[in-house]
Amino acid sequence: MRANRSRDTGPELALRRAVHARGLRYRVAARPVKELRRTADLVFTKARVAVFLDGCFWHGCPEHHTAAVRNGAYWATKVERNRARDADTNQRLAEAGWTVVRVWEHEDPGDAASRVEAAVAAARRDSPPRFTSESD
Numbered sequence: 534m535r536a537n538r539s540r541d542t543g544p545e546l547a548l549r550r551a552v553h554a555r556g557l558r559y560r561v562a563a564r565p566v567k568e569l570r571r572t573a574d575l576v577f578t579k580a581r582v583a584v585f586l587d588g589c590f591w592h593g594c595p596e597h598h599t600a601a602v603r604n605g606a607y608w609a610t611k612v613e614r615n616r617a618r619d620a621d622t623n624q625r626l627a628e629a630g631w632t633v634v635r636v637w638e639h640e641d642p643g644d645a646a647s648r649v650e651a652a653v654a655a656a657r658r659d660s661p662p663r664f665t666s667e668s669d
Contacts, residue, residue, distance in 0.1 A: 544638040545574055545586050551646035552584075557653060559584075566629050571622045575649070580656040583626055584634045584649055591615055594637050632656050635666050 540562045552559065552575065563576040565583040573583035589597035593612045601608035623633045634652045636645040 540574070542586075542588075542638075544588075544642070547642040548584075548586055548636060548645055548649075549575065551642040552649050555646055555650050557650060565626055565631050569622075569625055569629075571618075571625075577653050577656070580632075580653045581630055582632045582634060582649070582653050582656050584636065584652075585619070585622075586636045586638060586645075587619070588638050592619060592637075594639065596637075597639055 549559075549561070557577070560576040560578060562572055562574065563578075564571065565573050565576050565578075565581070574586045575584035576582075577584075587594070590599070591612065592598075593616050598612070619635070623635075626633050632652050632655070634649055636648070
């Protein structure tokens with residue numbers, strides 16, 4: 534478990550490069566709401582957009598998640614707790630006026646960066662906060 538990085542993973546770095554190449558600037562591994570103990574991978578403070586890059590195994594990707602062979606019950610419970618926390622985070626941030634963008638680690642960084650750019654542009658136009666996902 535110690536080898537599993539919480540930030541600066543390959544997919545995260547690829548997303549950050551793609552977003553940065555579009556001229557967007559952001560904070561890395563920051564709490565959007567100080568009182569809420571949840572850290573987003575990319576935070577656009579002025580636009581109030583929080584981007585989370587979710588790992589397929591850890592967050593139960595519908596396309597790529599595989600059940601663990603060892604300690605299967607533990608890992609299934611762990612993934613369900615992660616998904617419940619993700620939903621709670623989405624709701625709490627939306628209630629605080631933030632737009633949440635969730636990106637799966639398997640997504641193309643360019644496509645994900647386009648979604649992030651669109652969310653930031655919409656937030657800058659004072660659109661109401663909402664949740665976006667890959668299926669939008």
